[in-house]
Amino acid sequence: MLPRPQPPKSAISSQVPTSFEASRLVQVSAKQMHTLIRNDPGFLGPPRTRSYILVWDMRDLPATAVPALSEGAAADDEGMLRGFWYPALRSDRIRGRGLQSAMLLGIPLVIGRDDRGASFALRDSCPHRGMPLSCGLFDGESLECCYHGWRFEPKTGRCIEIPSRTDRDKIKVERIFAESFPCQEQDGYCWAYIPETGRHPQEQDGPPPVPRLPVFSSPYRITRLAAELPCHVDHGIIGLMDPAHGPFVHQAWWWRSRHSIHEKEKVFEPIPNGFRIQPHSPSANSAFYKLLGVYGQPITTTIEFVLPNMRFEEIRCGPYWFSSRTTVTPITVDRCRIDFCAAWNVFRWVPFMVPLFRIFARMFIEQDRRTMERQSAGLKYNPSLMLIDDADRPAKWYFELKEAYREAQRTGEPMQHPISGPVTLRWRS
Numbered sequence: 001m002l003p004r005p006q007p008p009k010s011a012i013s014s015q016v017p018t019s020f021e022a023s024r025l026v027q028v029s030a031k032q033m034h035t036l037i038r039n040d041p042g043f044l045g046p047p048r049t050r051s052y053i054l055v056w057d058m059r060d061l062p063a064t065a066v067p068a069l070s071e072g073a074a075a076d077d078e079g080m081l082r083g084f085w086y087p088a089l090r091s092d093r094i095r096g097r098g099l100q101s102a103m104l105l106g107i108p109l110v111i112g113r114d115d116r117g118a119s120f121a122l123r124d125s126c127p128h129r130g131m132p133l134s135c136g137l138f139d140g141e142s143l144e145c146c147y148h149g150w151r152f153e154p155k156t157g158r159c160i161e162i163p164s165r166t167d168r169d170k171i172k173v174e175r176i177f178a179e180s181f182p183c184q185e186q187d188g189y190c191w192a193y194i195p196e197t198g199r200h201p202q203e204q205d206g207p208p209p210v211p212r213l214p215v216f217s218s219p220y221r222i223t224r225l226a227a228e229l230p231c232h233v234d235h236g237i238i239g240l241m242d243p244a245h246g247p248f249v250h251q252a253w254w255w256r257s258r259h260s261i262h263e264k265e266k267v268f269e270p271i272p273n274g275f276r277i278q279p280h281s282p283s284a285n286s287a288f289y290k291l292l293g294v295y296g297q298p299i300t301t302t303i304e305f306v307l308p309n310m311r312f313e314e315i316r317c318g319p320y321w322f323s324s325r326t327t328v329t330p331i332t333v334d335r336c337r338i339d340f341c342a343a344w345n346v347f348r349w350v351p352f353m354v355p356l357f358r359i360f361a362r363m364f365i366e367q368d369r370r371t372m373e374r375q376s377a378g379l380k381y382n383p384s385l386m387l388i389d390d391a392d393r394p395a396k397w398y399f400e401l402k403e404a405y406r407e408a409q410r411t412g413e414p415m416q417h418p419i420s421g422p423v424t425l426r427w428r429s
Helices: 030-036 233-241 287-295 353-379 390-411
Strands: 025-028 051-055 064-068 084-090 100-104 107-113 119-123 159-161 183-186 189-194 221-229 263-271 274-280 299-306 310-317 320-332 335-344 423-428
Touching: 084 100, 084 107, 084 320, 100 189, 100 320, 107 189, 119 183, 119 189, 221 353, 233 320, 233 335, 233 353, 233 390, 274 390, 287 310, 335 353, 390 423
Parallel strands: none
Antiparallel strands: 025 051, 051 064, 084 189, 100 107, 107 119, 183 189, 221 335, 263 274, 263 423, 274 299, 299 310, 310 320, 320 335
């Protein structure tokens, strides 16, 4: 019989029954898990119709609890992190005084741009009767609801006119607000900041800076692609950081095949709100990286993941570079969206470089979308899920980072990073 692990107090109650015989996994039902953590209800939220597993890793004691998410599963925050900027839509969708609707974390938004060029985001719901404000009229200064003509200042959401109001009415118009969200444009996207529930971003000196795609010289080319995934954002993100699916999902002559699988070793290190793969030589089984050999310079790749949903990749080859950011943004509890933005100065002399790159990148993203669509068919039945050894360690870190962030928000204490220092991982792909 294997020794009994001692779970950390911050993660699992010490009452967890963890006897292991031949198996390295113990399954705990949602009801059992809720009973075990009833003294810390904020950890996993109320009982829900999903199951949990304990992942036992002989090299990484103790065991850790990992939620087996499924479509429609809900926690207090539906598993979607607040307190971050999210890309709501492409900037080029807003033209003139036109209004566009978007959805982030289950919140309907109306987004536009005033006559001074400043973008804004309001909850797409009039506080009077719930009419979508995106159905109204915007004159460049105020947004008018199409139902009763209530008008709102677009940046703050403050009501500035109620046409039906008379001098005898005591209602104070200036105290009525449509919920507003900080909104800024960057890298060709309108970003909206979704604050923690019950908090307004102005209460803490405003939101943090909007994420930027790193670029290292000018001029450069840039392009953007997107695809919706029919799954919870957690599945989209752990798929985004998964190092082992490439030879099976992304098989192509210009990328790699299952016959090119070999063992890899990478050093990961903690960074604020995430982790990084230290600069390393790129995979030898990728045709794209081989093409960079024409420059005759050493090639290095650096990959980062940062909460809540961002994967950055930077490829350097002497003065030449490629930089990309991939985000997986929660739309609702069972839908998310991949937004891929890339900039580069490599091969700028190649004719039609941007259209060619978009063709290959779209194929790559479509392979991911099709895979998640297939997986969603299995997730309908709420199966238990497993995270194993080094290949799945980044996914474990993601869940641990989420919980560390939530704990910091609950307590007001600095976030305790789950990765204490550099860690070497090994897997085959």
